[in-house]
Amino acid sequence: MLYQKTKSSTTNYDCSACILGHICVASDLNNTELNKINNLKHEKIQIKKKEKLLISHQQTIYGVRYGSLKIQIEKPTIFNKIVEFCLPGELIGLNNLHNEKHEFSVIALENSELCIINIQHLDHISQDRPYLQKQFREIMSKEITKSHYMLSILSLTSSKKRVIAFLLNMSSKYEKLGYSSNNFILKMSRKEIGNFLGITLETVSRILNQLMKEKMILIKNRNVILKNKEQLKNQLLNQ
Amino acid sequence: MLYQKTKSSTTNYDCSACILGHICVASDLNNTELNKINNLKHEKIQIKKKEKLLISHQQTIYGVRYGSLKIQIEKPTIFNKIVEFCLPGELIGLNNLHNEKHEFSVIALENSELCIINIQHLDHISQDRPYLQKQFREIMSKEITKSHYMLSILSLTSSKKRVIAFLLNMSSKYEKLGYSSNNFILKMSRKEIGNFLGITLETVSRILNQLMKEKMILIKNRNVILKNKEQLKNQLLNQ
DNA sequence: CGAGCATTTGACCCCGATCAAGTGCCGTGG
C-alpha cells in the first residue's frame, strides 16, 4: 500500500496547459506571463485510492490536479493525526520546506493525480519575477491562517460545533472549485472526520443524524445536502 | 489599552546590531552578508504589559526582540482563541501576508519590544539574494509545521497530555533561547494556558498540581521546574 | 454473493465543564 515515487507513473506536462492553472502556483498570471513560465515543465504522479505517499525529501511540493487526499502527521506520539483534507487546486508539502525532522504522509481518498513541483526549479524561474515569490508567500501565509482557523475549531468545546465547522469548511472548498456548495459528496469516512476533528466516529455519526433531525442538513451515506447554511453558521455563534 | 502603531515610540536601528540577529530573519548569514543588509534599517516598537496591538495591514511582520506575547484570533465566532505564545527571536504576522480578511491581535504578557519588518523592503533587498528568499520560506514552512503540531496536541483527548505537551513545548522554547529548559517562569495565566489548550483554567490548575504530586514537576505560582522530563515525554506515548 | 469494513444505535460511565467558595497575590492609593 506504500507508494514509492520511483514506482509511480510520471509524465512531463506543461504548466500553461494545466486545468488548475488558475488556482495553482500560476494563479493570477495573465496569458503572457503564463507563456513565460512554460519552461516550468514538471512531472505528475497518479495515486490510487488508499495508496500512501510518504513525504521525506524537502525540495518538492505537490499540487492536486484531481481527486482528494488526506494529509496526516506520522509521529510515534500521535496516532496518525489528520491535519488536512485536500481537493484539486490545493498544494501539499508547504509544511516541509525546511530541514527539521518532520514526517507526514499523503493518502488518496480516491484515485488522484498530483503535479510535482520542484522548489529549486520554481526558485529559478521566479528569480527575475518578484511577483511569483510574493504570490508563493501569500499561499504559504494562507496555509498558516487555515491552520490557525483549525486550531480555533479544535478549541470549540462542543463536538456539534466542530462537525458544523467541518461541513461549512468542505462546503466552501467545493464552492471554490465551482461545484455546488450545498450538495456534495464526502470522500472521507466518519472515522477520518473524527480523527480530523478530535472526536470519535460514533460522535460524528450521532451529530450528523442529529443535524438531520433538526432539518439543517440531509445526509445519506456520504451524500450531504446543506438545507440551511445560515442556521448552521448561527450555531457557531451561539454562546 | 488598545495600542495604536502611530502612538507608539519607534526608533530606527540596524539589523546587523540586533541581539536577535542569529535567530531572526538574518539568521545563518555570516558577518559579510550581515553587513550587506545593513540597509535593512527598520523601526522597533515597545509594547507594555497587557497592551494590545491589533494587526490589520498586510505588509508587515514583527520580530520579538525581548519580552513575551500571546497571539490571538479576533473573530466574532471564536472567543479570542490564543494560537501562539511568542518569545524573543520569533516572528509574528506570517499568517497575515495575504489579502483575505483575517484579524488577530498581539498582547504583551510583559513589557516587550518588537522590531517592525516591512515585507516590501525585505523583498527589495532579497531580490538579488535568493538564499534570503529560501530562508524566509523555510521560516514560514516551520510555522506551518508548528501549527500542525499544535493541531495534533489539541486532538490528544486527555487534558493531562495537553498540559504536558504545553510544558515540554515551553521548555524547548526556553532551551532554544539558551535558558534552562528545566526551570522557567510562565508568563501567562492559567486561564491563558487553558485557552491555548482548549481546556478550562480549573482543569489546568488541577493537572499541574497532579503532576506535582506525581513528582514530575514542581510548580509554585508561575515558577516551573521539570523534575523528570523523560517521564513527562513517556506520558505522551502511553496508549 | 460473501467478507470485511463503514455506519448506526444503545447502554454505561468517566473526564472535564460548570458553579461555587475560599485563599493567595499584587498593585494602587491613602
Add this chain to the structure above:
DNA sequence: CCACGGCACTTGATCGGGGTCAAATGCTCG
C-alpha cells in the same frame, strides 16, 4: 508602609457531553 480591591489560583461538588464497549445493520468491492 499598610489596607484594600480585584484578579489569579486552588479546591470541592455536581452534572452532562462524549468516550468506550457492544451489537446490529448497511455498503462496497473483489
